[in-house]
Amino acid sequence: xxxxxxxxxxxxxxxxxxxxxxxxxxxxxxxxxxxxxxxxxxxxxxxxxxxxxxxxxxxxxxxxxxxxxxxxxxxxxxxxxxxxxxxxxxxxxxxxxxxxxxxxxxxxxxxxxxxxxxxxxxxxxxxxxxxxxxxxxxxxxxxxxxxxxxxxxxxxxxxxxxxxxx
Numbered sequence: 001x002x003x004x005x006x007x008x009x010x011x012x013x014x015x016x017x018x019x020x021x022x023x024x025x026x027x028x029x030x031x032x033x034x035x036x037x038x039x040x041x042x043x044x045x046x047x048x049x050x051x052x053x054x055x056x057x058x059x060x061x062x063x064x065x066x067x068x069x070x071x072x073x074x075x076x077x078x079x080x081x082x083x084x085x086x087x088x089x090x091x092x093x094x095x096x097x098x099x100x101x102x103x104x105x106x107x108x109x110x111x112x113x114x115x116x117x118x119x120x121x122x123x124x125x126x127x128x129x130x131x132x133x134x135x136x137x138x139x140x141x142x143x144x145x146x147x148x149x150x151x152x153x154x155x156x157x158x159x160x161x162x163x164x165x166x
Contacts, residue, residue, distance in 0.1 A: 002139065006080045009142050010087050011054060013126045018044045032087065033057055061087040068092050070103050077139045078102070081130045088123060095119060102134070111135040115151070115159035128152065 014032035020041060021028055027035040030050030035041070045053075065071060065086040071079060082102075085092035093099050095117055101110035111131040114120065120127040128147035133139065141147055154162075 002076045002080050005139070005142060006083060007058060010084055016047055016050055018050070030054060064091055069099060075137050077133050077137050080142065081133050084130060088126070089119060107135045107137070109163070111151070112159050112163045115154055116156055116163060120156055120159070128154065
């Protein structure tokens with residue numbers, strides 16, 4: 001079952017923050033829990049409270065990921081990437097060229113499209129690892145946190161060049 005591995009990875013990538021913090025135009029707390037209007041928290045929360053919030057949030061992001069075009073036809077590893085991206089971005093479909101390549105099952109192109117985005121610049125290794133899993137369908141980068149060799153140091157500019165050659 002990939003879900004426990006995915007949850008562990010998302011929590012690691014999001015990191016635990018015990019107090020409210022600014023996060024792309026809104027406030028978050030814990031493991032990336034977006035604080036909603038009317039929701040209030042003490043100045044600091046425990047890791048257990050953050051984990052409880054994460055467990056409440058996770059199904060919402062799975063449901064959002066399931067709205068990704070063609071999600072049901074993807075293997076579990078690629079579905080996990082879409083869930084991770086939905087947790088991090090709100091929706092993986094915000095990356096239109098990536099979405100188009102996934103729908104065509106052009107895995108190399110999908111990986112390069114993911115790497116030629118602000119997303120890659122913002123989350124660095126997380127994007128490299130996700131691109132590795134999209135390209136290969138292999139869960140190993142998720143469990144080790146290490147992208148496949150060809151993506152270890154790829155820059156956005158290099159991804160753009162490779163797309164041109166592909």
